[in-house]
Amino acid sequence: MGNILPRNQGWEGDDRYLQVEFRLMDTDKDGLLSTGELIKLLLALGFGGDEEKTELLLKEMNKERDDTISEDEYVEAVKSNEEILIKTSKLRAIFGSFDDTNDGKVSKSKIKKGLRVMEYDVDEAMEKAIEETDSDKDGFVTYDEFLGKHLKNKGFIPK
Template sequence: DRELDPEELDELQVAFQEFDTDRDGSIGYRELGACMRTLGYMPTEMELIEISQHVKMRMGGRVDFEEFVELIGPKLREETAHMLGVRELRVAFREFDRDRDGRITVAELRQAAPALLGEPLAGTELDEMLREVDLNGDGIVDFDEFVMMLST
């Protein structure tokens, strides 16, 4: 088993801090799945259940950064070859998010599509793309939905 390199650890730290909303140095087992997806790793339901059970039983339902690295590190090492780093994903997201509000609208998708896809998209294609990606149905694409879109 190879060690995670400093860049990978940095990515883990950025993701961990994003989900440590109360800044107490730990995240709850419920946030682990979303945090993993932010890193580009798409855990199966079974993996999430196993990880959640492990964290609840052995760690009081929360993990600090070191425990997070122990839990997630091996999975990331397996996936590294197939993974986009969080920085690259954020850069790609910003290409679409023209007004930098953290959301991609149909208008922004229409604007960015020619440059990123090499051709403009018809309105129906855009609507269909947005429907597929917009998991919560609010008419916009947030970063998590964007990550999931690129991971499928």
């Protein structure tokens, strides 16, 4: 199986993309994802499985055999299950395509330029969305901010 996680020097070989995904969905900050939180995360990432299939995946991921999974269990399960890794890789790949500096963040100007290269019309609404995604207003968008904006827009985590 090839590595579906974005390959770049700064994030290659570690699990930061997966850790960010877990931590954003862990809205109660207890270090665990419930069945419901895991279902929401996998759906938000594009897994597309139904609730029954996702519950079976939770049981497969869950080493403690309770109704939650830890961050380590999530990271290990995603990396070791090709179906999950492939079906949830779209947002990682999109962000990774902009992150050519390999440091886990992308300047807003680089995002706009990249979108224009892909022949998207970067209009006022898109400019505003990019500005809003940079939540700490440092001029860069991190994967945390990128994914957080996506999860909020889809209603998976509170705004």
